[in-house]
Amino acid sequence: xxxxxxxxxxxxxxxxxxxxxxxxxxxxxxxxxxxxxxxxxxxxxxxxxxxxxxxxxxxxxxxxxxxxxxxxxxxxxxxxxxxxxxxxxxxxxxxxxxxxxxxxxxxxxxxxxxxxxxxxxxxxxxxxxxxxxxxxxxxxxxxxxxxxxxxxxxxxxxxxxxxxxxxxxxxxxxxxxxxxxxxxxxxxxxxxxxxxxxxxxxxxxxxxxxxxxxxxxxxxxxxxxxxxxxxxxxxxxxxxxxxxxxxxx
Amino acid sequence: xxxxxxxxxxxxxxxxxxxxxxxxxxxxxxxxxxxxxxxxxxxxxxxxxxxxxxxxxxxxxxxxxxxxxxxxxxxxxxxxxxxxxxxxxxxxxxxxxxxxxxxxxxxxxxxxxxxxxxxxxxxxxxxxxxxxxxxxxxxxxxxxxxxxxxxxxxxxxxxxxxxxxxxxxxxxxxxxxxxxxxxxxxxxxxxxxxxxxxxxxxxxxxxxxxxxxxxxxxxxxxxxxxxxxxxxxxxxxxxxxxxxxxxxxxxxxxxxxxxxxxxxxxxxxxxxxxxxxxxxxxxxxxxxxxxxxxxxxxxxxxxxxxxxxxxxxxxxxxxxxxxxxxxxxxxxxxxxxxxxxxxxxxxxxxxxxxxxxxxxxxxxxxxxxxxxxxxxxxxxxxxxxxxxxxxxxxxxxxxxxxxxxxxxxxxxxxxxxxxxxxxxxxxxxxxxxxxxxxxxxxxxxxxxxxxxxxxxxxxxxxxxxxxxxxxxxxxxxxxxxxxxxxxxxxxxxxxxxxxxxxxxxxxxxxxxxxxxxxxxxxxxxxxxxxxxxxxxxxxxxxxxxxxxxxxxxxxxxxxxxxxxxxxxxxxxxxxxxxxxxxxxxxxxxxxx
Numbered sequence: 020x021x022x023x024x025x026x027x028x029x030x031x032x033x034x035x036x037x038x039x040x041x042x043x044x045x046x047x048x049x050x051x052x053x054x055x056x057x058x059x060x061x062x063x064x065x066x067x068x069x070x071x072x073x074x075x076x077x078x079x080x081x082x083x084x085x086x087x088x089x090x091x092x093x094x095x096x097x098x099x100x101x102x103x104x105x106x107x108x109x110x111x112x113x114x115x116x117x118x119x120x121x122x123x124x125x126x127x128x129x130x131x132x133x134x135x136x137x138x139x140x141x142x143x144x145x146x147x148x149x150x151x152x153x154x155x156x157x158x159x160x161x162x163x164x165x166x167x168x169x170x171x172x173x174x175x176x177x178x179x180x181x182x183x184x185x186x187x188x189x190x191x192x193x194x195x196x197x198x199x200x201x202x203x204x205x206x207x208x209x210x211x212x213x214x215x216x217x218x219x220x221x222x223x224x225x226x227x228x229x230x231x232x233x234x235x236x237x238x239x240x241x242x243x244x245x246x247x248x249x250x251x252x253x254x255x256x257x258x259x260x261x262x263x264x265x266x267x268x
Numbered sequence: 269x270x271x272x273x274x275x276x277x278x279x280x281x282x283x284x285x286x287x288x289x290x291x292x293x294x295x296x297x298x299x300x301x302x303x304x305x306x307x308x309x310x311x312x313x314x315x316x317x318x319x320x321x322x323x324x325x326x327x328x329x330x331x332x333x334x335x336x337x338x339x340x341x342x343x344x345x346x347x348x349x350x351x352x353x354x355x356x357x358x359x360x361x362x363x364x365x366x367x368x369x370x371x372x373x374x375x376x377x378x379x380x381x382x383x384x385x386x387x388x389x390x391x392x393x394x395x396x397x398x399x400x401x402x403x404x405x406x407x408x409x410x411x412x413x414x415x416x417x418x419x420x421x422x423x424x425x426x427x428x429x430x431x432x433x434x435x436x437x438x439x440x441x442x443x444x445x446x447x448x449x450x451x452x453x454x455x456x457x458x459x460x461x462x463x464x465x466x467x468x469x470x471x472x473x474x475x476x477x478x479x480x481x482x483x484x485x486x487x488x489x490x491x492x493x494x495x496x497x498x499x500x501x502x503x504x505x506x507x508x509x510x511x512x513x514x515x516x517x518x519x520x521x522x523x524x525x526x527x528x529x530x531x532x533x534x535x536x537x538x539x540x541x542x543x544x545x546x547x548x549x550x551x552x553x554x555x556x557x558x559x560x561x562x563x564x565x566x567x568x569x570x571x572x573x574x575x576x577x578x579x580x581x582x583x584x585x586x587x588x589x590x591x592x593x594x595x596x597x598x599x600x601x602x603x604x605x606x607x608x609x610x611x612x613x614x615x616x617x618x619x620x621x622x623x624x625x626x627x628x629x630x631x632x633x634x635x636x637x638x639x640x641x642x643x644x645x646x647x648x649x650x651x652x653x654x655x656x657x658x659x660x661x662x663x664x665x666x667x668x669x670x671x672x673x674x675x676x677x678x679x680x681x682x683x684x685x686x687x688x689x690x691x692x693x694x695x696x697x698x699x700x701x702x703x704x705x706x707x708x709x710x711x712x713x714x715x716x717x718x719x720x721x722x723x724x725x726x727x728x729x730x731x732x733x734x735x736x737x738x739x740x741x742x743x744x745x746x747x748x749x750x751x752x753x754x755x756x757x758x759x760x761x762x763x764x765x766x767x768x769x770x771x772x773x774x775x776x777x778x779x780x781x782x783x784x785x786x787x788x789x790x791x792x793x794x795x796x797x798x799x800x801x802x803x804x805x806x807x808x809x810x811x812x813x814x815x816x817x818x819x820x821x822x823x824x825x826x827x828x829x830x831x832x833x834x835x836x837x838x839x840x841x842x843x844x845x846x847x848x849x850x851x852x853x854x855x856x857x858x859x860x
Contacts, residue, residue: 059726062726081477084516142413150363155365159377165603175304175306
């Protein structure tokens with residue numbers, strides 16, 4: 020059997036200020052190959068399709084099983100995780116670019132720390148009294164667990180922010196991932212104690228009212244989070260909170 | 269006196285657990301991690317976390333958990349810390365529950381528990397089949413809270429290179445590399461906790477994440493720390509074979525009723541569903557009637573090897589066996605195992621609700637690790653270790669769902685102990701060794717970046733992985749181990765001729781990898797030569813030429829120290845603490 024070839028086109032940029040260039044690579048096809056394994060292959064033999072030596076591609080990756088959220092990039096125009104992008108399901112040449120809404124570091128690596136800052140701003144945690152032994156946690160029915168668990172599956176990949184038309188410097192929108200975490204912690208028996216603070220954090224500029232309901236987020240989410248439901252729920256709560264705060268003066 | 273400054277290296281469960289305890293006690297923490305801590309390898313843990321809460325009315329107890337753990341580890345673990353861990357486990361689950369981990373629930377609203385390997389009790393709490401992810405997130409959220417309050421400073425995207433030791437050999441800080449700017453810096457600290465995970469990368473392909481290279485452990489080993497029981501490597505029985513990695517298929521699949529089988533007829537080419545029940549060989553159930561599919565991992569892995577390689581019964585003659593869930597209803601599978609079934613479907617393209625999965629053993633866990641005392645301190649004063657990177661909770665084989673509890677317990681223990689140590693630390697003399705260590709690291713870096721030669725680090729790494737997987741995993745022969753060591757020595761020699769294809773000073777991943785590779789090679793020798801020394805079979809360490817456990821000679825902890833010489837590490841042996849449970853033969857075909 021003749022060896023099949025996989026063609027890749029990768030957008031390269033050596034530093035944030037350097038010009039972007041596209042490089043082509045031809046790799047030998049292997050069963051089960053995915054985009055991260057192709058990038059590893061290039062690292063072991065960094066030569067372009069026209070035989071020129073180049074550098075291994077810089078990109079984020081860690082678990083390679085779509086649970087750490089590291090390897091988000093644009094593959095054939097779509098924001099997704101590279102590890103679960105199986106080569107045999109992709110049209111060739113496979114065009115690979117970095118996410119476009121975050122500061123570029125190098126090649127396919129971008130700085131997504133804005134999400135972690137947003138999580139800080141909305142206090143996405145349960146404020147426990149301390150880690151000493153205080154006995155069992157609150158009882159929680161399976162129905163509630165089944166609401167919370169999917170929201171807790173967010174891997175912080177930021178694909179939802181990448182595809183959101185409203186997520187940009189002009190609006191300063193926090194994005195769907197953060198809103199889903201607000202929904203999660205406001206739904207927790209103890210997490211609830213910070214509910215008002217979280218809602219107020221989403222009430223101002225860059226808050227939930229920036230959402231334009233394009234619904235791209237829920238389509239692209241690799242973990243199928245119910246993002247639009249979370250946004251509707253939280254949106255309603257934010258309005259109620261605003262009304263309450265207004266009446267309280 | 270200013271509050272002590274503690275450095276924690278590694279932001280998985282153990283590292284974050286330590287950070288939380290220190291922050292809570294008023295210490296200041298600098299937290300270093302190669303990746304944003306929320307992306308640490310702990311997210312890959314799937315099936316659950318053990319604690320004998322006995323919520324199923326089975327009469328489970330922490331004593332039984334302790335006995336299962338010691339017995340499962342073939343009596344190699346020191347018993348005092350294991351006993352303490354098992355006793356603390358129920359409290360840890362309660363705490364995680366209070367932090368908001370979405371554990372599965374019973375109709376009454378209590379925590380649900382399932383069975384795991386090496387026990388007859390339902391002792392494993394779980395959040396679907398992504399328990400590690402959920403636990404890590406809970407700790408990550410608490411650390412973010414402390415960070416917002418100014419008690420924790422994160423250095424994400426920094427890689428630990430070495431400890432800074434003063435003239436008396438006491439730790440005074442670390443050196444680290446900014447993986448973006450490639451800046452080398454030293455950071456002062458009164459105590460250091462390493463929580464840097466496993467060493468899967470030395471086997472090339474494993475279930476571990478990319479960052480699990482063991483580089484940090486190896487670095488402090490080369491600076492004088494003991495490395496203990498390095499030869500004990502867990503090969504998980506059920507992984508999905510893959511080109512780039514072996515993806516874990518959780519033991520919880522069997523905990524929920526999954527069955528392992530092969531066609532009775534060698535090379536049977538019929539699709540699985542067309543093979544009638546009577547023509548299926550459920551070998552684990554036949555060979556181990558009491559524990560069945562839930563024998564400990566070392567036993568299941570060797571059984572799969574036997575069925576495939578000795579009896580020639582692998583599916584289609586390939587090294588694969590079936591893991592079958594198709595008899596369980598879809599709703600139950602989705603509620604309890606959703607995450608792992610999704611992984612299988614995404615990466616293999618086959619729906620495991622409908623078709624039995626095809627699996628094979630894969631390197632999974634590092635039982636051995638940095639030697640620590642019962643306070644989690646290494647033999648280098650001021651350096652502590654917790655989590656998978658240290659050796660003390662799992663003996664010769666780890667039971668499923670014990671890793672998450674050992675990480676959190678170890679971190680909870682290491683944090684306050686490091687703080688106490690730091691409070692009593694004598695003042696530093698001079699610069700504490702910072703300038704000298706920085707100069708040593710700068711020299712290594714500049715040599716590496718300028719090095720001329722024909723070797724590619726990624727290719728050397730592949731060769732390392734192949735030889736380690738062939739000779740130093742499930743079945744070990746002294747001849748093969750010697751051959752592996754010779755190969756590693758030759759790779760160390762070839763490493764001197766590495767030529768980086770990227771010589772830039774910005775986000776240079778090949779440079780960082782090449783630095784890790786040197787450390788991987790050194791730790792590979794510890795694993796390989798440790799295995800060569802141990803002429804017996806115990807837990808995950810199996811030599812057909814020495815098929816029995818030999819307590820008289822080898823009921824001992826292996827301690828390796830760095831010699832700096834081509835002959836390799838020096839080995840010595842330490843008595844094992846067996847004061848609570850007398851060693852007895854370990855077998856799983858009958859109740860123990």
